[in-house]
Amino acid sequence: MHKTIEIFLFIDALGWKIINDHQFMVDLFPYRRKIFMQFGYSSSAIPTILSGKTPAEHGHLGLFRFAPDHSPFKKLSRLAWLFKPESFWNRGRVRHHLSKILKRLYGFTGYFQLYRMPIWKLKFVDYCEKSDLFLANGMGNIANLHDTLYAKDIDFHISDWHLSDDENYTAAEKAIDHGKNFLFVYTASFDGVLHDNVGDFTTIQSKLDKIKIQIENLYKKAAEHAETVHFTIFSDHGMTPLTGTVDMIKKITESGLVFGQDYGVCYDSTMARFYYLNNNAKKVIEEMMKLFPGHFLSKEEEIRYGIYRQDRAFGDGIFLLDAGLQIVPSDMGEKPLNGMHGFSPEDEHSFAAILSNTDFPESVKHVSDYYDLMLERADNL
Numbered sequence: 001m002h003k004t005i006e007i008f009l010f011i012d013a014l015g016w017k018i019i020n021d022h023q024f025m026v027d028l029f030p031y032r033r034k035i036f037m038q039f040g041y042s043s044s045a046i047p048t049i050l051s052g053k054t055p056a057e058h059g060h061l062g063l064f065r066f067a068p069d070h071s072p073f074k075k076l077s078r079l080a081w082l083f084k085p086e087s088f089w090n091r092g093r094v095r096h097h098l099s100k101i102l103k104r105l106y107g108f109t110g111y112f113q114l115y116r117m118p119i120w121k122l123k124f125v126d127y128c129e130k131s132d133l134f135l136a137n138g139m140g141n142i143a144n145l146h147d148t149l150y151a152k153d154i155d156f157h158i159s160d161w162h163l164s165d166d167e168n169y170t171a172a173e174k175a176i177d178h179g180k181n182f183l184f185v186y187t188a189s190f191d192g193v194l195h196d197n198v199g200d201f202t203t204i205q206s207k208l209d210k211i212k213i214q215i216e217n218l219y220k221k222a223a224e225h226a227e228t229v230h231f232t233i234f235s236d237h238g239m240t241p242l243t244g245t246v247d248m249i250k251k252i253t254e255s256g257l258v259f260g261q262d263y264g265v266c267y268d269s270t271m272a273r274f275y276y277l278n279n280n281a282k283k284v285i286e287e288m289m290k291l292f293p294g295h296f297l298s299k300e301e302e303i304r305y306g307i308y309r310q311d312r313a314f315g316d317g318i319f320l321l322d323a324g325l326q327i328v329p330s331d332m333g334e335k336p337l338n339g340m341h342g343f344s345p346e347d348e349h350s351f352a353a354i355l356s357n358t359d360f361p362e363s364v365k366h367v368s369d370y371y372d373l374m375l376e377r378a379d380n381l
């Protein structure tokens, strides 16, 4: 019997607004706070949660970045002529299988998806999540949660992100049976439900009802093995309903500028990250982007969001769309989704959330603060 078991449950996209709209588990988790999301997507938030570092420090903002000198895909891009017609190779299922093959070929252990990134463009880009962020030494020089808990000699369990949520709940219960007293449980399926059903109260409610049962079971299991259970749920961002789409690729392609010679760009779902290879390209693109509802992030915003890098690895100019709009098509997808995240962190739908059955310090305000909270709790075990 342990004195305390610490459970940290990550629920992707369980934003502050949804928690309140659905009055999610108010009784079991009375301590709750609105959390400033990590600018970017889950691919930025996860490494931040696992290390306490900002994207500027850990280098993950958007899965791809324009970096012709560092592209691991040069050989593949030379075979671009093989991947015809494009309509076939852009199909979701085909892309999924191709991603799997490439992941194995390149020995990537992290999350790898090509999304809709054109094959010809691959030789210009590098991919940030080459290794498994959850495992020992998964973040290079930066200590991650696994490294730190291991160094502290904590008997911990960290989910395997490859598994389904059901499997991860089951694995967590087993870990408790095996004597673990610190758990980081990862679940991602709520994000998928919201991308498709953000406006559908009933569908969201029934998913939340299912999650509630899983949480209660895990809680019960922990209570059998400890005098006190500290149960904390946190998320990385919310979900913003679709309000419209913009076709940026068409406009920029028509500009006459040559990709790879004049400029580089990564089109994420909600932002375009431009790399200027000469002054004229900067002028033309900045002028052209005035047509779109959004803005280039100021240096002050980049610093505030933890994404400012002097080497401009994330782009010389980051153009963020107004909340609700999506770039369609983008390097990430062919079609719009009913909901998307990765907008301004100040948008009401963007905020993440933390819920707990135990009080936590005032200092927990940002997604990057979860890490210190976890370590503080681990130290007290």
Ligand SMILES: [Zn+2]
Binding pocket: 013, 042, 191, 192, 195, 341
């Ligand atoms: Zn998502």
